[in-house]
Amino acid sequence: MEVVKCRSFTKAAEALHITQPTISKMVKSIEEELGVVLLNRSGKHVEPTDAGLAIMNQAQLIVNSFDSLSSDLADIVQLKKGEIRVGLPPMAGARFFPKVIGEFRREYPLIRIELIEDGAKTIEKGVESGSLDIGVVVMPTDDDLFQSFPFVRENLMLLVYPEHRLARRSGVPLEELSEERFILFREDFALHDRIPAACIRAGFQPQVVFESSQWDFISEMVAADLGIAMLPETICRNLDSRRISVVPLAPPGIPWHLAMIWRRDAYMSYALREWIRFARERLQLR
Template identity: 55%
Template sequence: MDIRQLEYVLEIIRHSSFTKAAEALHITQPTISKAVKNLEEELGVPLFVRSGKTLELTDAGQLIAGQAQDVVRSFKHLELQLGDLTNFKKGHIRIGLPPMAGARFFPGILSRFRDTYPGLTIQLEEDGSVKLAEKVEDGTLDVGVVLLPVDEGVFESYSFVNERLRAVLPPAHPLAGKKEVRLVELQDEAFILFREDFALHERIIEACDGVGFRPRIWYESSQWDFIYEMVAAGMGVALLPESICGMLDPNRVATVTLTDPAIPWHLGMIWRKDRYLSFAAREWVRFSKAHLTNQGRPSL
């Protein structure tokens, strides 16, 4: 039994005629007769009997007719709902953004996405890369922006920004006027870092360990603008991405190229490789990728 056969039965009942039902459905009478015959053979009971020129339903036909209305109506409703999903008229997306990337790169893209697909709803969650990757992996989030690289066996991804960190110093700092500063030159400084659930936290510590010192952490935060304010107040030094440094007031802090080693800030959008991604989430991946250049700036 399939939905097409039920639709044929209902149309025959509506017109009390195989011929008129076939005309209404724009099919031939042999086609509709064969479909009903196949259904009767499958069920093992007749659905229609002819009484003179009148077409009547059998008991089984009445039972089928009573249920078929609801089945066909539900199927049509399902088709409409699926059409809304596949045409992005409805749907829900759960997106994870780290504070730096969210503030710097996504407001404009999110606004354009909302204007393009007003029926889609978006749930945004801010957190560090470590937590966001965990939430994408366990299905709490559909997609997330994290620090790359990630486990390619678990995640699909695309990269949209590839920068380096710069040293952020108080203007009166002895190193503030230099063009470059080696990481080891900061070994006696108090560091203001992102919290441990931010991938940059561990990456900076590993880089410091690599040149022979353990950074003295004075404060940790989840907000890059608060870290900036702390440096401006002379509370310590920080390491922030190039694009974020471009947003800082040069009268309040100095930013200097960091070398030996250069610490990368490589961001990408990730989603689970082996999990179903909704139509809405897939369109977000396509849309956001199309609107970000390799430098992470919205394309025109």
């Protein structure tokens, strides 16, 4: 392209800062590979043959594509664009992430965040399979498979109807709940397993009467005196104390520890790296 532009091997060599024999050898190599003569060298100036003109048109497209690719890569490296698939459980998503996501979008408007809301167990499987880049789960998780950073350390609180026999207690041991009707999260949520497991350790199998994927619906069923439930401290702060009584569980209680996880062996885009850094800075461990 430079030889055709300059109409001279010598001037092309000067423009490209390489020797004239090097350019001549490279052009000759292309001609031999394609089996055509690309440049007419017989006149005062070097001119492209018909085949040379055809090559020029294609060569320009190749150079344009390479320039575009270089620009796209620069955008990604400089965090101007990208996509992150983030899995969030309903309780964590509603309470902790709207502000973080809003600040991230303002700073990196061309990075698209796709939010997938589901239970923590399903999110963990998604991160493991690669359908999600990163997700929030209830700890503990597999440290050999995932990298993580924790950002919440809370306990579950007991929710009862205001006229319930336990409503005014300062603490309730799990074993006192053996005759109660439990309202749980559905099976793809981590608490679906954690709460019954804690009850079994306390000596009884809980009687589950309802299951739901929405914490606000669970709390409303408690307010309707349909059973008891357990929700994290953070969520309980937003409940109407006139309609629902929140009572601590006696030690050791049931922990609710959240962490953001991503696969140890997965490729990490620049956008994902920056999201992790950004979220880690803003989600103070509580």
